[in-house]
Amino acid sequence: MEAAPSTAAVPNLDKVDFLKLQNGSDIRGVAVAGVEGEPLNLTEPVSEAIAAGFAAWLLEKKKADGSRRLSISVGHDSRISAKKLEDAISRGIAGAGLDVVQYGLASTPAMFNSTVTEDDAFLCPVDGSIMITASHLPYNRNGFKFFTNAGGLGKADIKNILERAADIYNKFTAEGLTSSKGKALASVKRVDYMNVYTSDLVKAVRKAAGNIEKPLEGFHIVVDAGNGAGGFFAAKVLEPLGAVTSGSQFLEPDGMFPNHIPNPEDKTAMKAITQAVLDNKADLGIIFDTDVDRSAAVDSTGLEFNRNRLIALMSAIVLEEHPGTTIVTDSVTSDGLTTFIEKKLGGKHHRFKRGYKNVIDEAIRLNSVGEESHLAIETSGHGALKENHWLDDGAYLMVKILNKIASARASGLTGGSKVLTGLLEGLQEPAFSVELRLKINQSHQDLKGGSFRDYGEAVLKHLENYIDSNPKLQKAPVNYEGVRVSGYGGWFLLRLSLHDPVLPLNIEAPSNNDAVLLGNVVRAALKEFSALDTSALDKFVQAS
Ligand SMILES: O=P(O)(O)OC[C@H]1O[C@H](O)[C@H](O)[C@@H](O)[C@@H]1O
Secondary structure, eight states, X not given: OOOOSSSOOOTTOOOOOGGGGEETTEEEEEOSOOSTTOOOOSOHHHHHHHHHHHHHHHHHHTTOOSSSOOEEEEEEOSOTTHHHHHHHHHHHHHHTTOEXXXXXXXXXXXXXXXXXXXXXXXXXXXXXXXXXXXXXXOTTEEEEEEEETTEEOOHHHHHHHHHHXXXXXXXXXXXXXXXXXXXXXXXXXXXXXXXXXXXXXXXXXXXXXXXXXXXXTTOBEEEXXXXXSTTHIIIIXXXXXXXXXXXXXXXXXXXTOOSOOSOTTOHHHHHHHHHHHHHHTOSEEEEEOTTSSBEEEEETTOOEEOHHHHXXXXXXXXXXXXXXXXXXXXXXXXXXXXXXIIIISOOEEEEOOSSHHHHHHHHHXXXXXXXXEEEEEXXXXXXXXXXXXXXXXXXHHHHHHXXXXXXXXXXXXXXXXXXXXXHTTTOOOOSEEEEEEEEEOTTOGGGTTOOHHHHHHHHHHHHHHHHHTOTTOEEOSSOSXXXXXXXXXXXXXXXXXXXXXEEEEEEEESSHHHHHHHHHXXXXXXXXXXXXXXXXXXXXXXXX
16 A cells, blocks of 8 residues: 555554454455444445555565566455445555456355366456455454465464554545555456356366266255355356256345354354255265355255264365375364274374364475375364365365266266265264353453463463373374373373463263263363363363
């Protein structure tokens, strides 16, 4: 953003702590006013400054020498603040002297793809890409994800962009903001890139089925997009491949998300797609989160392929193609999954940390030190394959599943999604599992002015020592996050949330009683930490 040199900074711009907008490797904030206790912090000027910060970062990264204008693609999900942020972002990019290519409603993975697609007609490849999304968060939030052809930006890059944005914002002047509007109008182009992206997905399934034009003919597959950006999958991917998609639901974008949260981790959302499969007697159900970087499926009997089961299914598919390969997952995966990957599928399970970027980066690191890995996947439904640029793409995960049923059919097998269910044979599932989230009260005197992270670390250290004195419990010998303990036939993991002042507690056990025994251990260990709100755990052990 160019500031007009002599005029004073715009007087009525709110003070903004830009670094507070960072959420791991994303930017997230409140973009719609009106929710009590959630003041607006992702305003149009803030977004314009962030886009200008990204443009400046990109110019430096690409060592731009002025011989060619760089371009950035901009897409968004179905949120009600999408349009105004798209305009603001476009102004920030254009003001910095780069070209803007708007895609309109798009998926996060498609935005990355636009940095690697070679197609002049669609102004591709672009040098950088911005997706406007806050994934499954409530309607008043929004945020940004950034890409180059090297993948999604990491935490350090995001911090750098926010620091640049803060400087740019502080120099904004009324004249500068007005002139950027004119520049944006001149350098914005619109392209229907989702057509390119979806036709690539269609081609991938056709190829895997042996170049059959309609490899899904005869399959009935219902899609639930939760009114996010994933509705395209029915008409632009499944139907060209020959599938019937009647009974698909919530395909129309609606940023108030009136039906359910678009989130495959959400019980109501999974219930909705399961019901749609059963009501329509469909072969398969597919559900996406708002921006389509996460997904899950449901078989014809209503069995959910999400969380551990989705990982098991994807591991089975990937290990058929790459025998012995290492599967990197997040930390809250079950012990049964490890046994399944290692004993049944002959692979190696590397149970790492929570966070999609963490698992992806770990898989890339393993490959770089000579340990072959082709799949990085989280229980949240984020999954990335080496063959797909290590991009977490919910639609591509579903393509791998479609390939499986299409190629089974091409080789004469009938039975729809049974081929998928069959791949899960032998996966031991816990009879009982629960996630309880214990909040740290940040203003409590027990924090003694320290950060919630320090406090959480102290809680974990104390729990670790407490466990050492109990012979019935064993700490996991290899563990990368929090305190993971086996006992009473099950396990628990207490760890710090990636983003929030929260200690999530996962428990899996052969029965509710055993889970309560494990819960009681944690409860007893944590009782002296008065800033920790253990009411969720108290309720759980007392109700049982
Ligand atoms: O640590 P938590 O609060 O459970 O959140 C962890 C989750 O945060 C976000 O949703 C990320 O997209 C996920 O990749 C991650 O697993």
